[in-house]
Amino acid sequence: MKIKAAVLEKPHVLGIKEVDMPRPGAGEVLVKVKAVGICGSDVHYYVDGRIGDYIVEKPIILGHETSGEIAEVGAGVTHLKKGDRVALEPGIPCGSCQQCKGGTYNLCAEVRFHATPPYDGTFAEYVVHPAQFAFKLPEHISFAEGAMIEPLSVGIHATRQGGVGLGSRVLITGAGPIGLVTLLACKAAGAGVIAVVEGKQNRADMAYKLGATQVISTFDSDKIVAETKRLSDNYGFDTAIECSGAGPAAQTAVRALKRGGTLVFVGLFSALEVPMDLNAITQKELTFKGVFRYKNTYPTAIDLLASGRIDVKPLITVRFPWDKVKDAMDCAHKDAANQIKVMTEW
Ligand SMILES: [Zn+2]
Ligand SMILES: [Zn+2]
Structure with missing residues (x-):
């Protein structure tokens, strides 16, 4: 039996093709896909055919922010049944390496992640997925919201990495989709001050709408630092979460943090070498943390959405509509300044 899928042949060449219907093996579920969000990474593969060392060398199905309905369960699957609505965690770790056993399965070197070459994603009528990475959605959560759990997961992981809790003062640099989900997660975690640095007006407006206590619209480091001092009795902020990938934002974050503060890196930098005041890091006893995707965030995200x-x-x-995925991809690419999340639905 054949199904339809959106296949990227090479940059900008994306069309609906017939592919084989996947069959669920033991421990797997067959999912009728219902919503897939378009991520910046999908757009990069669509436009450039690569992200760093990940190169599209053969036709690939994009999409990794996915929700759907269980169509069939494989042998041994007991916690899901036909008709259940689920969100799919897109990274499938090996389960047996040092990282997986140590609980940091997002750092598994053998992970198979949807729509990261050479692995296919979910722009298709049906996909097969391990049942343990399919999470049941409550009835009142829409499929589109279910698909949003994937980017939200990055915000939850960043919030955890930053130790953000009740009353934390947090600086978020960049209010693109990831900066905004990080803002949502920090707010849910009880942060007291959430200041967002963002130059684009529509994103600044969205940051306010979603609960930022301050939006700082200048990139002038001195002014940002002065504002964070003003908002923190001159101490500086507890946590900075860098979501812009701009070197100057990281430099500013080092200055804006209090002694003993934590800088969390989420955005990927286009310039790999960023000058840093290393003595400030030493003398302020700053903690630097990276964020690579996420782990154990789906149940948390579902609880936060459900409540x-x-x-x-x-x-x-x-x-x-999902069969217009090329139009959706063009929209995410060309209208990036005006869009936050482009969603496709079945
Ligand atoms: Zn993504
Ligand atoms: Zn592993």
């Missing part, structure tokens, strides 16, 4: 403590719906700025 209404996080609402991701405002982030979905435009929707396309």
